[in-house]
Amino acid sequence: MPLVSLREVLKKAEEGSYAVGAFNCNNMEIVQAIVEAAEAEKAPVIIQASQGALKYAGLNYIVSLVRAxxxxxxxxxxxxxDHGTDREQVLKALRAGFTSVMLDGSKFPLEENIAITRQVVEIARPMGVSVEGELGRIMGTEDHIQVSSYEATFTDPEEAQRFVRETGVDALAVAVGTAHGVYKGEPRLDFERLKKIRERTQIPLVLHGSSGVPDEALRQAISLGVRKVNIDTDIRIAFLKKVREELSSRPEEIDPRKILGPAREAAREVIRHKMRVFGCAGKA
Structure with missing residues (x-):
């Protein structure tokens, strides 16, 4: 079926009180793993590409893979x-056929973040494309975007209310204790803050840096209004672990399909599990 907008799947997620998984892709095998998992679980799915993925695979390749x-x-x-950092990058994605874009203006002061995000909404909405904004900085590394623990700031509920009202975004990424990359300890989410943000914004919330967050914590966050959950690192770990195992067990193998095929299956199983945790399984 044709690609759909984020607004469309999140509307149903709101009605059903579940979250839709947003899984990062970098190559053909991971795109296939994501869609195979969605089919197996009968779940709606968000396939997202970061700046690193677009640089590695190429904008047109990513779009063609996902469309296929x-x-x-x-x-x-x-x-x-995922994590569009400026207007020009977002415009390229819109022209290429993305059905949802994120403008990450979290590094800017509130006024500037509102202004640039609103500009993107005004461009994207007439095209039927959804927009995700971000308020508060999520610690860790996402490709070449790095946020230290010193720089990381949690989302302020009052600022979130103003941001949503003045930008008109379809979804809001919030900083409540998650981080990009691999956790050194168990993450602790600020559920009270999340509850206040939801009460003040009444908009689908997005949880970035969700790999490594315990399943029960994810379920609680979803019960408080999170409707999009981003997963990348857990997929990479499963994929590369299997690649290493296959290379170790068959060092003379020269057919990449026999190495990457099992890795694709490993990634697919991780994604299927996440979909069940998010509550989106069976909702397609």
Missing amino acids: AAESTRVPVVLHL
């Missing part, structure tokens, strides 16, 4: 730009 995957399935598929 969407056309081969009956589950709703969203193609989302």
Whole structure:
């Protein structure tokens, strides 16, 4: 089926009080793993590409891969730009056919973040494309975007209310204790803050840096209004662990398909588990 907008899948997630998984892709095998998992679980899915993925695979390759995957399935598929950092990058994604974009203006002062995010909303909305904004900085590294623990700031509920009102975004990424990359200890989410943000904004919330967060914590966050959960690191870990195992067990193998095929299956199983935790399984 054709690609759908983020707004479309999040509307149903709101009605059903579940979250839709947003899984980062970098190559063909991971795109296939994401869609195979969605089909197996009968779940709507968001396939997203970061700046690193677009630089590695190329904008047109990513779009073509995801479109081909969407056309081969009956589950709703969203193609989302993850962490777009400026207007020009977002415009490139819009022209290429992304059905959802994120403008990450979290590094800017509130007034500037509101202004640039509102500009993107005004461009994207007439095109039927959804927009995700971010308020508060999420610690860790996402490709070349780095935020130290010193720089990381949690989202302020009052600022979130103003941000949503003045930008008109479809979803809001919040900083409540998650981090990009691999955790050194167990993350502790600020559920009280999350509850206040939801009460003041009444908008689908997005949890970045969700790899490594315990399942029960994710379920609680979803019960408090999180409707999009981003997963990248857990997929990479499963994929590369299997690649290493296959290379170790068959050092003379020269067929990459016999190495990458099992890795794709390992990634698919991780994604299926996440979909069940998020509550989106069976909702396509």
